[in-house]
Amino acid sequence: MKPDPNFKDDAADIAPYRCPRCRYRMDAASTLTGANCQPKAGDFSICMRCGLIMRFKDATHLRAAAPAEIYDLPAKERAMALKASMVIPYGYAKLTAQRRRS
């Protein structure tokens, strides 16, 4: 599979946290720009399993982002977050299906 040119493989290890919707465990964070990432309260994240758009309450706890918070993002970031939240669950399902076949 062709690598996504927007994805920078420089994820920083962080304290594990779980998605509040699907409980998927994540322990790394990265940005689309490749900037070093240590999440802080108020930062946005997206679950890599179900695509839920979330906000960090602190460095290790997240909650689902409110629709108004997503709406208030700058247009470019809002479009990127919404697109990612729709595409990620499809990619995750495809990846797990490939793993089951091999």
Ligand SMILES: [Zn+2]
């Ligand atoms: Zn999730």
